[in-house]
Amino acid sequence: xxxxxxxxxxxGGGLLSVLVLHLLWASFNDAPPIWDxxxxxxTGWRFLExxxxxxLWDGLAALSGPYPPWFYLQEMPWIAAAGxxxxxxxxxxxxxxxxxxxxTWRLGRALLPEREAASAAVVVLLxxxxxxxxxxxxxxVWLAAWVALAGWCxxxxxxxxxxxxTLGFGLAVAGGVMTKWTCPLYLLVPSAWWxxxxxxxxxxxxxxxxxxxxxxxxxxxxxxxxxxxxxxxYPTTEQAGLIPWKPYPRHGEPGxxxxxxxxxxxxxxxxxxxxxxxxxxLVAGLLxxxxxxxxxxxxxxxxxxxxxxxxxxxVLTFLTPxxxxxxxPLAPPLAILLLRAxxxxxxxxxxxxxxxxxxxxxxxxxxxxGEFRLALGKQVPDPDFQGLQREWALLQTNYFGxxxxxxxEDWRYRELLDxxxxxxxxxxxxxxxxxxxxxxxxxxxxxxRSIRVRRAxxxxxxxxxxxxxxxxxxKTGALGIxxxxxWSDEIARVLPx
Numbered sequence: 256x257x258x259x260x261x262x263x264x265x266x267g268g269g270l271l272s273v274l275v276l277h278l279l280w281a282s283f284n285d286a287p288p289i290w291d292x293x294x295x296x297x298t299g300w301r302f303l304e305x306x307x308x309x310x311l312w313d314g315l316a317a318l319s320g321p322y323p324p325w326f327y328l329q330e331m332p333w334i335a336a337a338g339x340x341x342x343x344x345x346x347x348x349x350x351x352x353x354x355x356x357x358x359t360w361r362l363g364r365a366l367l368p369e370r371e372a373a374s375a376a377v378v379v380l381l382x383x384x385x386x387x388x389x390x391x392x393x394x395x396v397w398l399a400a401w402v403a404l405a406g407w408c409x410x411x412x413x414x415x416x417x418x419x420x421t422l423g424f425g426l427a428v429a430g431g432v433m434t435k436w437t438c439p440l441y442l443l444v445p446s447a448w449w450x451x452x453x454x455x456x457x458x459x460x461x462x463x464x465x466x467x468x469x470x471x472x473x474x475x476x477x478x479x480x481x482x483x484x485x486x487x488x489y490p491t492t493e494q495a496g497l498i499p500w501k502p503y504p505r506h507g508e509p510g511x512x513x514x515x516x517x518x519x520x521x522x523x524x525x526x527x528x529x530x531x532x533x534x535x536x537l538v539a540g541l542l543x544x545x546x547x548x549x550x551x552x553x554x555x556x557x558x559x560x561x562x563x564x565x566x567x568x569x570v571l572t573f574l575t576p577x578x579x580x581x582x583x584p585l586a587p588p589l590a591i592l593l594l595r596a597x598x599x600x601x602x603x604x605x606x607x608x609x610x611x612x613x614x615x616x617x618x619x620x621x622x623x624x625g626e627f628r629l630a631l632g633k634q635v636p637d638p639d640f641q642g643l644q645r646e647w648a649l650l651q652t653n654y655f656g657x658x659x660x661x662x663x664e665d666w667r668y669r670e671l672l673d674x675x676x677x678x679x680x681x682x683x684x685x686x687x688x689x690x691x692x693x694x695x696x697x698x699x700x701x702x703x704r705s706i707r708v709r710r711a712x713x714x715x716x717x718x719x720x721x722x723x724x725x726x727x728x729x730k731t732g733a734l735g736i737x738x739x740x741x742w743s744d745e746i747a748r749v750l751p752x
Contacts, residue, residue, distance in 0.1 A: 258369045258370060261370060262369030262372060270352075273377070273615070276619060277386075277390055281341045281342045284341045284663075287664065288344075292344070295326065295392045295394065296339075296343065296392045297697040298318075299326075302327040302328065305318055316477050317480065320481075320484075322394065322435070323435065324433065324477060325430065326394050326434055329347070329350060329397075330343075330347045344390045345389065345390055348390070348391075351396040351400040352396065352400070354401075356379065358406065359376040359403055362410060363594070365407075365411070366410075366557060366559075371597070371598055372594075374594050374604050374608055375587075375593070378590045378608065379590040380615075382529070382590070382614075382615075383528065383530065383615065384527040384579055385583060386618050386619060395584075397434045399586060401427055401431030404423075408424035409442070410559060414449055414453035415450055416462070417462075418465065421459075424466060432478075436485070440574065441567045441570070441585070443566065444562060508576065509645065520567075526651070528586060530649065531649040533593065533610050536603075539596075561592070564588040567582075593607060618659060620660050621660045626656075626660060627650075628651040630649055630651070632646040640655050664689055666694065672695065672699055678706065680707045681695065681706055681708045682709060682721065682726070682728070684711055684727060684728060684743040686712055691710075691735070692708045696708040712742060713740070721746070729747045
């Protein structure tokens with residue numbers, strides 16, 4: 256069997272296996288979505304309702320709100336088909352996974368032999384952080400897919416000298432920007448470096464200008480009407496987090512006045528994507544190549560994955576807030592570098608695939624040892640998810656107990672909703688990962704009910720804001736994150752019994 260056929264079989268078999276395992280996971284999972292996931296699913300339901308009523312396109316920019324509309328547009332048919340099924344998260348990311356695999360494979364084929372290129376395309380889906388997010392209604396997997404497509408077009412453009420591929424780069428960036436505004440940040444450094452390598456920079460600029468002229472009309476209909484809202488919302492939401500060198504506890508950020516802040520994303524890539532076994536294989540592979548290949552600086556195309564990865568880490572380091580899932584667009588170059596480290600070694604490639612597959616299974620299904628998380632500097636208990644400030648994860652089967660193996664949790668949203676009249680304003684005191692204001696709002700949207708649900712735990716009990724609620728939802732025991740439930744206990748004590 257020739258090498259190309261082997262690569263095609265490996266790619267197809269690996270992709271099919273991953274998708275089947277995702278669907279198997281979803282068949283066992285029966286838990287309401289966590290915070291952001293519930294919001295994005297509820298927005299998808301609103302898009303579907305607007306489509307059925309014939310008012311989607313007229314009010315698209317306003318309906319999409321603070322997030323661009325691409326994710327919700329492609330989510331609509333899956334909601335129509337699957338409703339509120341646990342399969343929705345997998346289905347809503349299906350196109351993204353296919354695009355991510357395809358783009359990583361084509362990138363790999365330009366830089367690696369067939370076997371290693373196909374392996375990199377499979378491994379990119381096996382990283383635990385990518386696996387966790389691929390089953391949730393979040394924007395980041397689609398963002399990673401668009402960035403990967405842009406990276407492939409960037410490589411094929413030959414320093415922006417080829418107009419067609421440069422146009423493809425611009426369109427891919429437009430797709431990413433219509434998913435999340437942060438898309439250009441991942442491509443800023445590699446694009447600038449790629450342009451600088453060109454021998455005909457003015458022609459490259461002209462091709463880029465043409466690509467921008469074609470792509471901008473695709474994004475401006477959303478961004479122009481929402482520009483002031485987006486500009487005013489960011490500082491209101493993040494507040495002190497706009498200053499990257501200061502600690503920002505709400506997102507577990509240590510700030511940049513210490514070493515932990517500067518190595519935040521290297522720690523993330525090592526602990527949430529590679530984990531200790533794959534990290535060891537990467538280091539061993541790089542040492543192997545250094546011993547076996549003593550040669551001068553590699554050509555620009557071979558340096559591109561390093562520039563892409565390092566540039567993304569640098570830019571993200573100065574961006575707040577921070578989160579491990581924000582590193583998903585760096586998964587393609589990481590996978591390519593991992594497989595390139597074992598280029599030409601059948602045993603090395605097999606070890607990478609086997610180790611990545613095992614990491615995927617540990618991050619997806621229960622083990623005889625139960626769920627575990629090994630980390631240097633681990634913080635226990637960690638109800639506010641502050642561990643990322645000082646810890647270095649080595650091996651873990653879950654994402655702070657929020658994502659991981661399937662769960663079965665019933666927080667009785669339906670019963671709560673049945674006791675609330677139409678048009679009511681509801682304050683929600685708890686803010687647990689799966690019992691929160693967005694969860695009840697999602698249940699209302701799914702049911703076609705018109706109620707408004709907001710967090711109430713950060714409102715002082717003597718403040719006038721509480722008077723705007725017709726109902727308050729409370730619970731005994733743990734209430735969730737301290738800074739969003741600061742006054743929940745005090746409010747609960749003054750409620751009439």
